[in-house]
Amino acid sequence: MKAAVYRQYGPPEVVRIEELARPEPRENEVLIRVRASTVSSADWRVRSLKVPAGFGLFARPVLGMFGPRKAVLGTELAGEIEAVGSAVRKFKAGDAVFAFPGFDMGCHAEYRTLPEDGRIMPMPAGVSFEEAAAISFGGSTALHYLRDRAKAKPGDDVLIIGASGAVGSAAVQIAKHLGARVTGVTSTPNLERVSGLGADRVIDYTKTRFLEGGEKYDIIFDTVGSTSFSACESALKEDGRLLLSAAGLPQILASSWASRRGKKGVVSGNATESVEHLRYLKELVEAGQYRPLIDRTYPLERIVDAHAYVDAGRKRGSVVITMA
Numbered sequence: 001m002k003a004a005v006y007r008q009y010g011p012p013e014v015v016r017i018e019e020l021a022r023p024e025p026r027e028n029e030v031l032i033r034v035r036a037s038t039v040s041s042a043d044w045r046v047r048s049l050k051v052p053a054g055f056g057l058f059a060r061p062v063l064g065m066f067g068p069r070k071a072v073l074g075t076e077l078a079g080e081i082e083a084v085g086s087a088v089r090k091f092k093a094g095d096a097v098f099a100f101p102g103f104d105m106g107c108h109a110e111y112r113t114l115p116e117d118g119r120i121m122p123m124p125a126g127v128s129f130e131e132a133a134a135i136s137f138g139g140s141t142a143l144h145y146l147r148d149r150a151k152a153k154p155g156d157d158v159l160i161i162g163a164s165g166a167v168g169s170a171a172v173q174i175a176k177h178l179g180a181r182v183t184g185v186t187s188t189p190n191l192e193r194v195s196g197l198g199a200d201r202v203i204d205y206t207k208t209r210f211l212e213g214g215e216k217y218d219i220i221f222d223t224v225g226s227t228s229f230s231a232c233e234s235a236l237k238e239d240g241r242l243l244l245s246a247a248g249l250p251q252i253l254a255s256s257w258a259s260r261r262g263k264k265g266v267v268s269g270n271a272t273e274s275v276e277h278l279r280y281l282k283e284l285v286e287a288g289q290y291r292p293l294i295d296r297t298y299p300l301e302r303i304v305d306a307h308a309y310v311d312a313g314r315k316r317g318s319v320v321i322t323m324a
């Protein structure tokens with residue numbers, strides 16, 4: 001099978017298309033013929049080792065000391081079940097599915113095996129493989145932070161910084177679904193796009209100092225790592241929470257320290273990857289309350305161009321790659 005493989009950390013050009021052996025499903029596994037995947041911000045970080053400040057020391061021990069331990073990137077996919085192991089009961093050949101191996105990676109290939117009890121779900125009705133492939137990464141991170149950690153509820157005022165990214169664009173839609181009043185922060189070219197996702201209000205961060213306008217929020221979700229507790233404190237309501245999904249270690253430590261007194265809280269750390277998230281997101285898609293935002297689509301053969309576009313840090317939602 002064809003796969004996008006990288007054997008050293010570095011720029012987009014370290015990724016090459018190679019022929020690899022097609023994996024065989026074990027008795028409890030399904031073999032998925034991958035139709036689409038995404039190049040996400042996680043692929044960019046893992047490929048380049050550009051991790052948030054303070055996490056550099058941990059990157060190589062976790063990802064591979066002298067080179068990548070996992071040669072095929074890709075956190076999410078959509079495709080069709082090609083074959084199933086003898087003990088598999090939930091899926092059969094021909095089923096259309098989407099899946100989120102997450103940091104197990106391996107989706108930038110024509111085939112991927114997964115346990116039937118893994119993070120895999122029938123595809124929502126009425127979406128393409130390209131859309132289904134882009135459901136999980138942003139959607140699951142947004143669910144983890146907004147629903148699971150911050151317990152967002154109807155009537156909450158939620159500010160989302162980076163509302164045009166994969167996480168931010170999902171967060172806008174999920175916060176609306178949870179009943180919040182949503183303000184999205186983005187730059188001039190993305191204002192309309194973020195309104196189109198359902199934000200009640202959008203603010204252009206290139207023109208407005210959005211934390212100094214006097215508005216107070218129950219939740220500030222910084223999806224890009226551009227702020228801190230000290231900067232947000234006066235914009236948080238009395239028991240407001242600051243969610244830092246992309247912060248560096250100094251930012252996290254300083255924010256946690258600054259918030260230690262009083263009711264305002266800080267939430268950070270890696271998002272949980274769970275099959276329940278996929279079930280929830282599937283239902284949201286089918287109810288018309290969540291549609292992943294897609295920026296561009298590249299064929300697998302142009303994976304280097306896809307990485308280069310993601311590296312620029314300006315993508316809107318997801319960059320999808322398709323397999324023939």
Ligand SMILES: NC(=O)c1ccc[n+]([C@@H]2O[C@H](COP(=O)([O-])OP(=O)(O)OC[C@H]3O[C@@H](n4cnc5c(N)ncnc54)[C@H](OP(=O)(O)O)[C@@H]3O)[C@@H](O)[C@H]2O)c1
Binds near residue numbers: 042
């Ligand atoms: N903690 C976790 O488990 C977890 C999970 C997923 C992702 N992450 C991290 O979260 C971050 C975001 O991920 P992503 O996939 O959403 O990234 P992404 O899609 O690459 O984000 C790109 C978007 O960020 C916006 N942006 C950049 N600087 C901004 C700023 N100063 N203010 C507002 N918007 C800004 C850009 O909009 P403009 O062009 O308009 O500026 C662009 O649309 C990454 O650092 C990723 O590593 C963490």
